[in-house]
Amino acid sequence: MRPAREARSLLPWSRRRRGDAPDVCVDRHAPIVQYRDVAELVADLELPVPFDVNELCSAVGKRRGKAIEVMPYPGEVVAKADLADVALPYGLFSPGVHVDGIFYDPRLSSEHREHVILHELGHVVCRHQPAGEEPSEGVLRRATFHDDQERAAESFAYLVAERAHARGGLDAEPVAPEYRDVLGRYAQLED
Numbered sequence: 001m002r003p004a005r006e007a008r009s010l011l012p013w014s015r016r017r018r019g020d021a022p023d024v025c026v027d028r029h030a031p032i033v034q035y036r037d038v039a040e041l042v043a044d045l046e047l048p049v050p051f052d053v054n055e056l057c058s059a060v061g062k063r064r065g066k067a068i069e070v071m072p073y074p075g076e077v078v079a080k081a082d083l084a085d086v087a088l089p090y091g092l093f094s095p096g097v098h099v100d101g102i103f104y105d106p107r108l109s110s111e112h113r114e115h116v117i118l119h120e121l122g123h124v125v126c127r128h129q130p131a132g133e134e135p136s137e138g139v140l141r142r143a144t145f146h147d148d149q150e151r152a153a154e155s156f157a158y159l160v161a162e163r164a165h166a167r168g169g170l171d172a173e174p175v176a177p178e179y180r181d182v183l184g185r186y187a188q189l190e191d
């Protein structure tokens with residue numbers, strides 16, 4: 001255990017230095033839930049160029065010292081849900097002892113999939129603590145979060161996508177209008 005190093009690795013995204021004006025981000029362990037704090041965190045986040053959500057997840061995993069594995073739902077889970085006519089969540093965060101899993105529905109469009117993965121990654125980067133876990137489809141553990149943390153994770157996903165795809169160039173894809181609307185709604189909730 002190297003507590004000092006671990007403490008530093010909890011907030012590798014911030015350029016904040018000792019002596020900067022204190023604000024809510026100074027508590028390095030508090031979950032980030034306020035829109036403005038999420039926006040600041042996203043502005044400081046190093047994004048892969050060209051943008052790749054899997055690469056971002058693996059970089060975040062490396063920096064915090066606990067890997068993040070991004071996977072589609074196992075085929076049998078999808079088949080079982082189909083058979084039972086149950087709608088799977090688009091994605092879920094499945095905390096593990098050594099590795100945290102982010103699962104997504106493989107039938108999503110690539111744009112929607114990216115959003116779903118970014119949302120779950122948002123919980124990690126914003127240091128959200130699951131409010132509980134519910135067994136999902138037998139093999140997965142689904143972390144549940146409080147509403148303010150859900151809003152923050154949504155904001156994170158939209159803001160990262162906006163930054164990632166606003167670079168211009170051939171790889172840029174505009175954020176879908178319906179995503180912008182939802183982001184606007186979340187922003188309304190903040191003071």
Ligand SMILES: [Zn+2]
Nearest residue numbers: 119145150153
């Ligand atoms: Zn969530």
